[in-house]
Amino acid sequence: MPLRCAAGCSVRDGEGTGVNQDPPERAAEEPHGSGAEQRGGRHELPAHRPRPEIGVVHRSGWSGFLRGDRSSPAFGTLAIVLCLLLGIAIVTQVRQTKTGDSLDTARPADLLVLLDSLRQREATLNTEVSELQNTLNSLQASGNTDQAAIQSAQARLAALSILAGAVGATGPGVTVTIEDPGPGVSPEAMLDVINELRAAGAEAIEVNDARQSVRVGVDTWVAGVPGSLTVDNKTLSPPYSVLAIGDPPTLAAAMNIPGGAEDSIKRVGARMSVQQADRVEVATLRQPKPHQYAQPVK
Known part of the structure; x- marks a missing residue:
């Protein structure tokens, strides 16, 4: 009957060729009682020799x-x-x-939602732009209106200031010279000359003599006697000079109206001459009087 050794080799009874025998020197070293270890045909390794592990494969890497x-x-x-x-x-x-x-793989519904959101944002921005443009236009229109109003007010103030005699004036006009050797020019004759110039469109009038001048205003008055006329509390002596700013031909024609100022001067033995000029300067100022009753409307 075949027997299987511990090392996995097979032996048959009576056959020594299948058994791995130890070398002679190893056999000599083993004690004689080893036959007990071979009982039953089983060969066992000595106790000092390590037994190999069966089925364990060592790998590396x-x-x-x-x-x-x-x-x-x-x-x-x-x-x-x-x-x-x-x-x-x-x-x-x-x-x-x-x-x-993201856009390539998005669903059509998601793309529609995104497109609608972008359109709403665009509409909002367009509305903001329109509102800002309207605000800018309003500011510009208001600025232009305010500027025009300021310019109009300044022009009106200048005209009223000239008419009231508060500022000097210069421009085309006439110079009326009255010689009164008599003397015979009365306050009424001088007042006729001033009124005729005003009616002809004179914007600024000044009455002079050799020593002083008077700026004619809206409330100018003339008094006195021939040879010593009092104009606004200033006494003037002949010869007199009247300066008027306005259209020269119109002012000169007003002085030559038949039965007018020139005829009044000649009737008392005085002489009057009118000289037109491109530039006449009225430099005398009129001090404004305080108002007791009238107040500006606000």
Whole structure:
């Protein structure tokens, strides 16, 4: 009957060729009582010789490392590194997909919602632009209106100031010279000359003699006697000079009206001459009188 040894070899009874025998020197060292260990045809290895492991294959490299003890620290570190690399790759791919293919991969319904949102935003911005443009136009119109009103007020103020005698004036006009050797020019004759010039459109009038001058205003009055006329509390002596700013031909024609101022002067023996000029300067100012009753309307 075949027997199987511990090393896996087979032997038959009576046949020595299938048994691995130890060298003679090893046999000599074994005690004689070894026959008890071979009882029943079983050969056992000595106690001091290590028994080979059956079925265990030793591997090296990555395959051996991976198939080794998975509870070791090295295996845990490698697993963490692999997970990190895998996470980075996934995040990169997701970002690329979102940035590059978000619109390409979006559903038609999502695209319609996005388009509607953009249209609403555009309409809102257009409304804001229109409102700002209207505000700008209003400000510009208001500024132009205010500027025009200011300019109109300034022009009116200048005209009223000239008429009231508060400011000097210059412009085309006439110079009326009255010589009264008699003397015979009365206050009424001088007042006729002033009124005729006003009626002809004179904008500024000044009455002079050799020493002083008087600016004619809206409330100018003339009194006195021939040869010593009092105009607004100033006494004037002949010869008299009357300066008037306005249209020269019109003013000169007003002085030559038959039965007018010139005829009044000649009837008392005085002489009057009218000289037109492109530039006449009225520099005398009239001090305004305080108003006791009239107040400006606000």
